[in-house]
Amino acid sequence: MTAIDAGAKNAKRAKISQFRRLLWHVNRTDLGWVLKAALTGLQLPARAKRVALLKQLPTKPEWTEASRKLDQDGYVDVSDIVNRGLAEAVASFAENKVSRLNELVGQQKERHKSFWVSLLDEDLVNGAFATDHPFVRYALQPAALRIIGDFMHDLPQLSDVVLTLSQPTPNQALSFSQLWHLDHDDKRVCKLFIYLTDVQNTADGPFTFIPAGPSKAFRNSLKSHMNDATVFAKTGPDVVKEMIAPRLSSFIVNTARCLHMGSRIQSDHSRLLYTATYIQQPRIYPEPPARFRAVGNLSDLERAVMRL
Structure with a gap:
């Protein structure tokens, strides 16, 4: 590649980066809803x-109620709703990863968050998970898709699955997701979590959030990550909810609507967490490289959820 070609390539990357940053700023405000409506109209x-596929999913009264709570409050506990067998498969897979922690730390690609370790890098082929991976199968279960889909009034798109081990970082200032923030992957972002270790108290670094109502005070904020003092000046600390719950507890949070933080682990504690992220199509940002690769027979619905 010549210097001229390299320069042109770098200039193109800079333009794309600037465009994405502009979209990110727009998406942080109510203007994002205008953009979302325009893209959907096209x-x-x-x-x-997608809506027709969503209607093919089974429904149950408890799923309908969970979707209503997700819409109203921005979160819902689904521990008694989701498939226990799939959760156990996720836990077993995760425990194997933790047993090889030192080896996997050395392979980790992203190291900007010192307080947690991502443990799934070795499972990716060209950046994509196999669709028969236990983490993907958990995210594709009908209960999760129906609850989130009914809230979004659309078949959700599975954006990613992650396994993270949060660990203490003594003498380091809070940073990134340890500070209060909203997710701006899109206008509707739902995350399905499973605790893979017991989270018994604040020392275990529980996922901590403010329900949708009080979080409205930050809906057009251009600040990315905020400390406790900034947040509590608007809401007070009484609205904060800590997800203190045992291993295999599962919950869904609209993280674009509920201000949240976590991973504030204290000495001699750790927290193992599964996260699946869903957005509502079409994505506001340019679609990233494929995150999933087809293995075996997949239904039309599953292919639509993963954009395959």
């Missing part, structure tokens, strides 16, 4: 197909 036939 893809009405595709949306109609």
